Each structure stands twice: as structure tokens, then as C-alpha cells.
Amino acid sequence: MERNLTHVALFAALIAVLGLVPKLDLAAGVPITAQSLGIMLCGTVLGARRGALAVLLFLALVAAGLPLLSGGRGGIGVFAGPSVGFLVGFPIAAFVAGWVMERTTLSPAVAATAASVIGGIGVLYVFGIVGMALVLGKTLSEAAFLSFAFLPGDAVKAVIAGLVTQSLARMRPASLLSRA
Amino acid sequence: MLTLTSPVETWAHRLPAGGKLAALAGVTTALFLVGSPWLLAGAFAGAALLYLTGGVAFSRAGLRQLWPLWPFVLIVGLWHLWTAEVVQGAAILLRMMSAVALANFVTMTTRLSDMLAVFERLARPLSPILPPRRLALAFALVIRFIPVMLDRMGQIRQSWTARSPRAPRWRVMVPATLAALDDADRVAEALRARGGAG
Numbered sequence: 001m002e003r004n005l006t007h008v009a010l011f012a013a014l015i016a017v018l019g020l021v022p023k024l025d026l027a028a029g030v031p032i033t034a035q036s037l038g039i040m041l042c043g044t045v046l047g048a049r050r051g052a053l054a055v056l057l058f059l060a061l062v063a064a065g066l067p068l069l070s071g072g073r074g075g076i077g078v079f080a081g082p083s084v085g086f087l088v089g090f091p092i093a094a095f096v097a098g099w100v101m102e103r104t105t106l107s108p109a110v111a112a113t114a115a116s117v118i119g120g121i122g123v124l125y126v127f128g129i130v131g132m133a134l135v136l137g138k139t140l141s142e143a144a145f146l147s148f149a150f151l152p153g154d155a156v157k158a159v160i161a162g163l164v165t166q167s168l169a170r171m172r173p174a175s176l177l178s179r180a
Numbered sequence: 181m182l183t184l185t186s187p188v189e190t191w192a193h194r195l196p197a198g199g200k201l202a203a204l205a206g207v208t209t210a211l212f213l214v215g216s217p218w219l220l221a222g223a224f225a226g227a228a229l230l231y232l233t234g235g236v237a238f239s240r241a242g243l244r245q246l247w248p249l250w251p252f253v254l255i256v257g258l259w260h261l262w263t264a265e266v267v268q269g270a271a272i273l274l275r276m277m278s279a280v281a282l283a284n285f286v287t288m289t290t291r292l293s294d295m296l297a298v299f300e301r302l303a304r305p306l307s308p309i310l311p312p313r314r315l316a317l318a319f320a321l322v323i324r325f326i327p328v329m330l331d332r333m334g335q336i337r338q339s340w341t342a343r344s345p346r347a348p349r350w351r352v353m354v355p356a357t358l359a360a361l362d363d364a365d366r367v368a369e370a371l372r373a374r375g376g377a378g
Contacts, residue, residue, distance in 0.1 A: 010329075081252075
């Protein structure tokens, strides 16, 4: 019981910290922020249910007025802006990534990379594109065109999520709650 | 940690948080139902006036909060100039900026603790599966652990650069995540020793 709560809370804090890490720090030359990496890791490490709850907790604190989104954004305003779809998709992305991770028996690296691509890119972009189309009054294909600017960075992050999950599985197999 | 609440006290700081959120929900829904650019321009002017009642410093802070929207304003603006649907483009931009500005206004005039209290009240119907005390504890844990984790991220980075000529990049993620998992276990033990999470 307490372990569930603390894991959810500490991973919510991890997502926040990853949004505050400066760009360019994670991979050479690719200007990416690590926030969506945190979303992917919530799914692949904590599993579907706990991962989604951690993301929801993080979003609640953002909505409450903490500037925790990458670039120091926060407040209710971000839920009225063009990236609202991505924010709504965050917990669902973590859930799907965790679900994929729980259901496969592949090695942690492969499973976590695949889970991050399916959840953290596939599912997330569906929500993000719909949200952007609604707020900016564009068609879905036009919004998709705008969103694909983030695709290279997110692909890198999915691979990093796979590598990090694999390292955790090797160093401390019991810590991978999605496979417990 | 710094919140987005404005240190400049305005009349809106004294309104109840729940009322402000309900009004915001109503106005935002209305904004998305309205199509007339004139009405939307009126809404935007109204939002601007709302900020000005808080004074110049407050309005300037509000303007800074709108700044992250500029890439979208640029893209949509150019797009509609290109397709010569300028009025439609103006309506889209006015709607988006009014909605974001009004939401930011609520955030800037509401203390974090008041906002979290509203969330806890809204979550009360869920109390059989999510006891309010546990939710409050979760909020407090996250707020407490963000600075702790930031510090540790810095330490991990420093100890990496002390040993390697190369930049740490993504490799700091492994010890950072591991530390978060260990902390979670230790905090859980500490909570249990003090009577559990309720």
C-alpha cells in the first residue's frame, strides 16, 4: 500500500525533474527535453496502473500552478493551449506503455523500446494531433504535419527508455515493477 | 519551489478558488462554441482588461505567461495569410489566446494550497478507492521530492564529469531512476513505521 503510493509520488517527481533538465543534455545535437522520457519510464518501470497514476499526479500539480512542464510552463493555461492533446495523452501513453511491457515476455530492452514507441509515440501523438487540430482549427493531417517536428526527438527518447529500463532490469531485477 | 501565483495581490486573489475554476470552465466552453471573430475579439479585450485591473506589473507578468504561444501564433498567422482566410485565422488565434490568458489569470490569482484543496474536494467522490488523506500525502511527497531529486541529479552529473572527459548525457538517467526507486522503498518503510498512509 505505502509502496504503491511512494512509487507513484516519486515517479511524478521524476517527470518534473526531467522537465527541468536543460535541453541538449541527453543526446548530442538533438534539442529534446526529457519530459516525455519520464512518461515512457513511468509506464515501462512502474507498469500500466501505477505509471498512469504517477502521470496523473504530475498533471494535477501542473494544473494547480507549479511550472513543471518543460520550459517552465504550468497552470491551467497549458490545458487551454495547443498542446492540450499531448497532456491528455500523457497518462494514457504511460498506461499503454506499461500494459505492453506487462504483456510481453521479450527482453526488457526490446520490450521497453517497443512499449515506448507504441505508448509514448503512437498513442500520445493520436491525442496530441486531435488536440492541436481542435485548438488551432486545422484538419487532422495539417495538425499531424506540425506535430511531426517532435518525432525525431521522441524516437531517440524511446530508445533511451529501452536502454534505461534494461539497465535497471540488470542491476536490480526486482525494481522493475512492470515485470514483477 | 516557485509557483505561478502572482506575488502582486489583486482583488481576484480574494475570490474562492472553486468559484474561479467553475467560471473559467464556463467561459472556456463558451469560447469554443462562439465562432464570430468580433465576439472573440471582445473576449480577448475583456481578458486584457481583467489583467489591467491588477496593475501594470501584474499585466506584464501575464503577458510573459502568454509568450510560449508565439510559435503557434506565427504558424497559424502565416498559414491564414497564405490561404487568405485572415478573418478565420484571427478568430482561431483570439480564441486560443483568450482561453489561455483567462486560465493563466485564474492560476496567477490562486494560491497552490487553495487549488490543491479544490482538487482534494473534487476527488472526494472517489474516497472509497482514493482516501483524501492519501491524495494530500501524495501531493506533499511530490512537492518535497522535486528539489531533492534535482539536487541529486546535479550530484550524479558532477560525479560523472569528475571521472569522465565525456558529457554524461542520457546515462545519468539510470542512477537517477534507480535512486527514485530506492527512495520510494525507504519512504514507504518510513510511512509504515509511522502508522501507514491512511
